[in-house]
Amino acid sequence: MIELYYWTTPNGHKVSIFLEEAGLDYKIFPMNISKGEQFNPDFLAFAPNNRIPAIRDMAPADGGAPLGIFESGAILEYLADKTGQFLPKAPRARFEVLQWLYWQMGGLGPMAGQNHHFVQYAPERIPYAMERYVKETNRLYGVLNKQLEGRDYIAGEYSIADMASYPWIVPYERQQQKLEDFPHLQAWFARMSARPAVQRAYEKAKAINSAPTVTQDANKILFGQTAR
Template sequence: MLDLHYWPTPNGWKITIMLEECGLPYRVVPVNIGRGEQFDPAFLAIGPNNRIPALVDHAPADGGEPLSVFESGAILQYLAGKAGRLLPEDPRARMAALSWLNWQMGGLGPMLGQHGHFLLYAREKLPYAIERYGNEARRLYGVMDRRLGQTGAYLAGDAYSIADIACFPWIMTHKAQQLTLDDFPHVRAWFARVRARPAVQRGLAVGKEWRTGASPATDEESRKHLFGTRSTTGGAG
């Protein structure tokens, strides 16, 4: 059995989508990042960067003690290996999938996260930060659009992979980020193709009921845990 320590955020959705795609049995352990549960010592034992998601495999391949994995990109790779799915065996396609996975982890996610923060949640609206991260968001959308124009289907080529799963939940934020997919037609077609997958819909539905109530923009306790200045502050990784 797999335990997924989770909250419904783009990085959390990556893993529920992957688990649903692979048909692996799992149990969801909620970690309410707006209430600071990511700082609980029990969670830090498996997620030392105090960010969700984190995974515990109680039946690892080596037959040993439960194995914990943190960081969403590492979890996607681990699950691909466990299920034998969604990471191509062909070396060129495999390197393409891993390259675009790391592009998301190092670029698309962090830059959209910063853009969303300064655009939507920062108390002080800083025009320089909004412009800087907005321009970078559009640049990254353009990079992705060119790639999908070359492949005609998915980021690694003809086959859907963990690279697409990693990117999709972040592209879901385009409306909140005040971006339009009409400016990126290849991304728009890809987005519709991925969103139509039944496993994607099931993954997005996990914990949907928890996303009710005040947003971090107005809930002071959530703001303290998500956007504070302490070195231990954080939520989704």
């Protein structure tokens, strides 16, 4: 049994997609980040960055106590190794996947996230910041589009790199991007959207949070944090 501590964000979707694809037994524990549930001490005990997603593997391979893991990229890599799925063992193929997983973690996710923030949520419109992140998102779409030329999936075979990147492309309209400008990415996006496991993951998200909104109070929780 995998316990998934989750909310309906792109990073949350990555892990639910994997769990659906792998057919693992799992239970979702919704963490409403707009209400501050990510600061629950029990959650912080294994997710000290107070961010979702996180998991607890109730039956780790070493037979020991439940194993908690935070950071979506680390979770995907752990689950891939646990199940022997979606991450090759041969070094060349493995690092083809991992470099694109880390590309998403270090590039596409953070840059698209800043795009979301300044375009959608910032209390004042800052043209320079908006243009900066919309353009960088566009550049990254171009990188992914080029990689997908002649490939069905990012690293050739379907992998955790695809699961990590897809949820960050889903809100392309909010990111002020046009998929038709990126034909190889657009074809991949349609391919991903048609996967039954991806559809199941997003249906579960709708059941948990059917109408995502960020209120003024939620803004203070999500965007106003300090070390204190």
